[in-house]
Amino acid sequence: MNALPLLVETTRGNLVESRHRVSVAVADRDGRLVAAAGNPDLVTWWRSAAKPFQALPLIQDGVAERLDLDDEELALATASHSSEPRHLQVVDRFMVKAGVAEADLACGPHPPLSPEVAKVVARGAATCTPKWSNCSGKHTGMVALARHHGWPTEGYHSAGHPVQERILSEISQWSGLARSRIQLSVDGCTAACFGLPLRSMALGYARLVGSADSAARRILGAMMAHPFLVAGTGRLCTDLMAAWPGRVVAKVGADGVYSAGLPALGIGLTLKVEDGDMPASAVALLEMLRQLLAMYGDDSYRFDSLAHHAVQPLRNTRGAVTGEMRPAGALRFFDV
Numbered sequence: 439m440n441a442l443p444l445l446v447e448t449t450r451g452n453l454v455e456s457r458h459r460v461s462v463a464v465a466d467r468d469g470r471l472v473a474a475a476g477n478p479d480l481v482t483w484w485r486s487a488a489k490p491f492q493a494l495p496l497i498q499d500g501v502a503e504r505l506d507l508d509d510e511e512l513a514l515a516t517a518s519h520s521s522e523p524r525h526l527q528v529v530d531r532f533m534v535k536a537g538v539a540e541a542d543l544a545c546g547p548h549p550p551l552s553p554e555v556a557k558v559v560a561r562g563a564a565t566c567t568p569k570w571s572n573c574s575g576k577h578t579g580m581v582a583l584a585r586h587h588g589w590p591t592e593g594y595h596s597a598g599h600p601v602q603e604r605i606l607s608e609i610s611q612w613s614g615l616a617r618s619r620i621q622l623s624v625d626g627c628t629a630a631c632f633g634l635p636l637r638s639m640a641l642g643y644a645r646l647v648g649s650a651d652s653a654a655r656r657i658l659g660a661m662m663a664h665p666f667l668v669a670g671t672g673r674l675c676t677d678l679m680a681a682w683p684g685r686v687v688a689k690v691g692a693d694g695v696y697s698a699g700l701p702a703l704g705i706g707l708t709l710k711v712e713d714g715d716m717p718a719s720a721v722a723l724l725e726m727l728r729q730l731l732a733m734y735g736d737d738s739y740r741f742d743s744l745a746h747h748a749v750q751p752l753r754n755t756r757g758a759v760t761g762e763m764r765p766a767g768a769l770r771f772f773d774v
Contacts, residue, residue, distance in 0.1 A: 444475035446718035449761035458718040463636035464707040467648040473769040485691030489516040497653035501586045505535045509660035513667040514575035520552035520670025521570045536582035544595040545571040545627040573627035595629040597622045602630045612642040643706025647699035674720040696723045724748040725765035
């Protein structure tokens with residue numbers, strides 16, 4: 439099934455210079471499609487938007503209880519963090535509790551997602567190491583899970599390892615997709631990543647935000663209570679959960695993927711900017727949410743503090759505004 443695409447346009451002067459096509463799936467906890475744009479059955483990689491599900495075994499299998507992990511450390515396990523000082527402090531604490539050294543982490547260093555921290559690194563005032571990776575919390579959790587079960591830590595990040603088999607079962611359960619239908623590849627952080635249809639990802643988030651399962655409630659609570667640790671300064675995941683406390687969970691993925699869930703409405707959603715443009719994914723997510731909440735007739739969710747994400751100015755090398763990135767198009771809604 440295909441619907442008209444949601445678009446994100448970039449302008450220069452009075453002209454639309456480029457358009458980013460967006461495919462969208464919005465589902466309820468029973469798997470019914472609530473709304474869509476483009477191809478809601480598009481099979482793509484969930485990337486870091488899968489992290490809440492990758493962290494669930496820490497609670498379900500008793501790792502969190504055994505290591506006395508707090509909600510900050512659990513939020514960090516779901517994070518694509520910006521390597522800001524607070525993130526590194528919590529990573530350090532998590533690693534100490536888990537008995538994990540940086541040499542144990544398969545994730546490699548990369549330029550920090552925080553522009554300010556990246557400038558510090560570029561000046562040579564700091565050196566990136568594996569714990570600076572935006573995925574270091576996830577990897578610390580994976581090593582901790584292996585040790586908890588007595589599994590080998592070598593290769594913990596690779597498909598076929600017991601850690602990844604355990605996580606694959608979790609992805610299958612929440613997405614409603616058989617393990618054999620979930621594609622596997624290697625994520626940018628070296629861990630296994632999962633390929634499945636957008637509507638299956640949306641179902642996973644709908645089930646997560648509507649679940650009475652204690653592990654799901656704790657992961658959601660940790661993310662929503664500590665939105666800064668999930669992303670960082672100026673990032674949409676953080677700003678959105680801070681603007682709507684307890685009413686939304688949101689998680690970005692690489693290459694133009696975003697997932698979110700609205701507990702009060704019992705729905706989950708996932709989008710893919712088809713050309714992988716990351717700034718466009720934030721614009722698209724907020725437009726999706728605006729249209730969804732208008733359809734539900736709920737004006738209690740305020741967008742004022744999020745306006746700079748919804749329409750983003752484009753600047754030249756002197757800082758002058760030359761155009762903007764803005765949404766266009768509409769979701770198709772279905773009777774459910």
